[in-house]
Amino acid sequence: MYDVSYHRPASLADAKAMLASDDAKVLAGGQTLLPTMKQHLAAPSDLVDVRRIPGMSGVKVEGGKLVIGAATTHAEVAGNADVLKHVPSLACLAAGIGDPAVRHMGTIGGSIANNDPAADYPSAILALNATVVTDRREIAADDYFQGMFTTALEPGEIITAVKITPPKSGGYAKFPNPASRYAMVGVYVAQTGAGVRVAVTGAGQDGVFRHDGLEAALSARFAPEAVDGVSVSADGLLSDIHGDAAYRAHLVKVMAKRAVAAAA
Amino acid sequence: MATISMTVNGKAVKRAVPDNTLLSEFLREHLRLTGTHVGCDTSQCGACVVHVDGRAIKSCTALAASLDGATVTTIEGLANGDLHPMQKAFNDNHGLQCGFCTPGMIMSGVDMVARYKAEGRELTEAAIRHELEGNICRCTGYHNIVKSIQQAAAEM
Numbered sequence: 001m002y003d004v005s006y007h008r009p010a011s012l013a014d015a016k017a018m019l020a021s022d023d024a025k026v027l028a029g030g031q032t033l034l035p036t037m038k039q040h041l042a043a044p045s046d047l048v049d050v051r052r053i054p055g056m057s058g059v060k061v062e063g064g065k066l067v068i069g070a071a072t073t074h075a076e077v078a079g080n081a082d083v084l085k086h087v088p089s090l091a092c093l094a095a096g097i098g099d100p101a102v103r104h105m106g107t108i109g110g111s112i113a114n115n116d117p118a119a120d121y122p123s124a125i126l127a128l129n130a131t132v133v134t135d136r137r138e139i140a141a142d143d144y145f146q147g148m149f150t151t152a153l154e155p156g157e158i159i160t161a162v163k164i165t166p167p168k169s170g171g172y173a174k175f176p177n178p179a180s181r182y183a184m185v186g187v188y189v190a191q192t193g194a195g196v197r198v199a200v201t202g203a204g205q206d207g208v209f210r211h212d213g214l215e216a217a218l219s220a221r222f223a224p225e226a227v228d229g230v231s232v233s234a235d236g237l238l239s240d241i242h243g244d245a246a247y248r249a250h251l252v253k254v255m256a257k258r259a260v261a262a263a264a
Numbered sequence: 265m266a267t268i269s270m271t272v273n274g275k276a277v278k279r280a281v282p283d284n285t286l287l288s289e290f291l292r293e294h295l296r297l298t299g300t301h302v303g304c305d306t307s308q309c310g311a312c313v314v315h316v317d318g319r320a321i322k323s324c325t326a327l328a329a330s331l332d333g334a335t336v337t338t339i340e341g342l343a344n345g346d347l348h349p350m351q352k353a354f355n356d357n358h359g360l361q362c363g364f365c366t367p368g369m370i371m372s373g374v375d376m377v378a379r380y381k382a383e384g385r386e387l388t389e390a391a392i393r394h395e396l397e398g399n400i401c402r403c404t405g406y407h408n409i410v411k412s413i414q415q416a417a418a419e420m
């Protein structure tokens with residue numbers, strides 16, 4: 001790994017100041033960033049570790065919403081009593097990310113900042129109509145994800161939390177890549193105040209996306225069989241060594257059914 | 265350079281190391297605790313798993329500088345005069361062949377047993393296989409590793 005300077009700011013204000021240089025990057029769990037640096041695909045001059053900034057991790061319920069600090073680990077989300085009570089499907093998603101050691105380090109903020117097209121969390125954030133809270137604003141999920149590895153975040157912008165209004169019910173099902181455990185296809189369904197929302201990860205060439213046809217069918221009837229009549233096009237889906245677009249299109253329907261069946 | 269203080273296997277240590285030093289390098293090269301193995305160095309294989317503040321992590325995917333003040337347990341710190349029940353179980357059940365993956369397997373095994381016990385959940389064979397998702401073994405075919413962890417879980 002190239003040389004890098006490590007910083008551990010004590011406050012968000014200090015972190016912002018340290019991120020003023022273009023070559024500085026936020027470090028959270030490091031489960032994506034450190035492997036990327038080892039491969040020389042990223043070479044930041046400075047790493048600004050946000051994990052120990054007060055208020056950056058932990059879960060609370062505020063005004064009926066679940067507020068999850070950006071530096072909360074996947075293991076903490078999976079085991080948190082408030083998450084299990086209000087959005088059990090999210091706890092279930094977190095429990096299925098990678099492996100135990102990755103879940104002990106990786107964070108929700110890091111996952112959605114990275115917006116890997118095969119990551120699990122983006123589907124939850126989008127389906128649950130969550131709000132991404134940063135050091136300077138609040139961003140609606142529909143505006144946040146902007147294509148593979150691309151988000152609405154500005155240079156130096158720090159995610160501080162994610163806010164979720166508990167849905168009436170939600171469910172997540174993924175077909176994990178047998179080697180990496182990332183999603184070949186993952187589908188999150190949620191009955192929200194704004195209707196049924198369905199988000200698909202792992203499949204799209206432009207990263208996570210909502211599926212209109214599935215949303216319409218499941219709004220009419222929230223049952224696994226409602227998925228049968230929906231056509232899922234392979235256009236715009238990924239084809240790679242793991243599976244072609246037609247296979248992924250098929251998996252979208254299968255995972256959607258399983259997600260509805262699991263919804264709680 | 266970062267000055268790092270840690271408690272490693274019960275002993276206080278302090279070293280000045282470059283900021284880009286991984287925990288695996290800190291343990292192996294600076295503390296000469298070479299029981300922690302580096303199999304892939306790409307976060308996949310789990311040979312490098314150690315416990316940091318009681319949780320299993322991949323030491324090749326953490327900066328030592330970020331763990332200043334942490335309490336670390338490596339494979340060298342498990343035995344307490346006698347072998348740890350997990351070590352003994354791997355020995356009893358032929359849970360290793362070449363032994364390269366074994367430090368990580370054992371550290372992951374101890375972590376999963378402790379977590380399941382704390383949560384009052386039963387560590388079934390299926391659960392053990394699922395929990396071993398991040399530990400790769402090139403030799404054994406896993407069956408005897410699973411058996412070893414089952415035996416140790418009953419004894420721990």
Ligand SMILES: Cc1cc2nc3c(=O)[nH]c(=O)nc-3n(C[C@H](O)[C@H](O)[C@H](O)COP(=O)(O)OP(=O)(O)OC[C@H]3O[C@@H](n4cnc5c(N)ncnc54)[C@H](O)[C@@H]3O)c2cc1C
Binds near residue numbers: 098
């Ligand atoms: C073996 C393995 C298996 C995995 N399997 C899965 C899987 O099945 N599903 C899945 O979804 N993921 C998987 N991951 C990825 C894992 O979930 C990562 O933890 C996650 O993608 C990144 O989170 P992090 O906290 O580690 O972030 P880091 O690696 O520290 O950072 C990632 C990126 O986000 C930025 N960033 C981090 N925090 C913030 C913040 N608060 N504000 C702004 N920017 C920020 C960083 O600058 C960096 O660009 C896996 C990883 C590994 C190593």
Ligand code: FES
Binds near residue numbers: 303308325
């Ligand atoms: S050496 Fe760390 S996971 Fe393989």
Ligand code: FES
Binds near residue numbers: 360400401403404
């Ligand atoms: S015993 Fe050889 S790699 Fe597992």
